[in-house]
Amino acid sequence: MKKIKFTLFFVLIVTLFGTTSSCEKPLNLFSVNDDIEFGKQFDQEIKNNRDFVILDEKQYAKAYQIINQYKSKLLATEKVDYFDKFSWTVRIIRDDNTVNAFAVPGGYLYFYTGLINILDNEAEFIGVLAHEMAHVARRHSTAQLTKAYGIDLLLSLLLGKNSNQWVKIASGLASGLLELKFSRDxxxxxxxxAVRYTYVTDWDARGVADFFKKMDSQKPIPTFLSTHPADKDRIAAIIKEFEALGGVPGKTFEENYKIFIESLKN
Ligand SMILES: [Zn+2]
Structure with a gap:
């Protein structure tokens, strides 16, 4: 209760004084600990929701071993904010027809088999993994949820009320209809x-650009693009960042990636 009171107090302070700020960033009324608590509850909700068929960690031990290794290598760069504070839990959702991935606050990341299967090498997958991790680490997810649902609703969710609303948000995420549409910024x-995290690893840091090129050529348009609008400017900006860091190419690891895809088969 104390935490909620503090949060409400904080909301009041921000409301009173925050409006004079010329900062264009959307207000984020969640604390970092709220992100962690919110993510934990959200993950529980997703696990309970029948719309999501989450691959069992024991049955698909190999797949989880590979995906967790990818994640750990990115975290080991220590370039990801809250690398040692957030949960950084990765789950794989069985749905070969959905080309999507999403992240919720506190470091819970979800990848559809439809997205994993469509990619050709590790660098592309690392690109999208790093991109989703960046949304969490830069706390875009919380800011967007606050914008889409309002602080009152989110606080009531944190207090364990309003379970119908959880179902609504979770199924919105499943269909890609949730207004968790990130801003262009x-x-x-x-x-x-994503480029910065990846650049210091073995993987080629342009994987995220290759991923977007691949998404662009898909018909019908992948769900991922409806929540992560892409265009040529984005690809150019990725290459520019890569060049600014020194432009040293990394590896793509096609063969290793085939093992990952194979591990997802029944
Ligand atoms: Zn995105």
Whole structure:
């Protein structure tokens, strides 16, 4: 209760004094600990929701071993904000027809098999993984949820009330209809940080650009693009960041990626 009171007090302070700020960033009324608590509850809700068929970690031990290794290598760069504070839990959702991924606050990341299967190498997958991690680490997800649903509703969710609303938000995420549409600025920032995280690893840091090129050529338009609008400017900005860091190419690891795809088969 104390935490909620504090949050409400904080809301009041921001409301009173925040409006004079010329900062264009959307207000984020969540604390970092709220992100963690919110993510935990959200993840529970997703696990309980029948719209999401989450691959079992024991049955698909190999797939989880690979995806967790990818994640750990990115976290080991120590370039990801809250690398040692957020949960950074990765889950794989069985749906071969949905080309999508999403992240919720506190470091819970969800990848559809439809997205994993469509990619050709590790660098492309790392690009999208790093991009989703950046949305969490830069706390875009919380800011967007606050904007879409309002602080009152989110606080009532944190208090364990309003379970119908959880179902609504979770199924919105499943269909890609949730207004968790990131702003253009957030997308550019997530791309930029994805390049930064990846540049210090073995993987080629332009993987995220290759991923977007691939998404662009898909018919019908992948769900991912409806929540992460892409265009040529984004790809150019990714290459520019890569060049600014020194432009040293990394590896793409086609063969290793085939093992990952294989591990998802029944
Ligand atoms: Zn995005």
């Amino acid at each position: 957030d997308e550019f920032e997530a791309d930029k940080y």
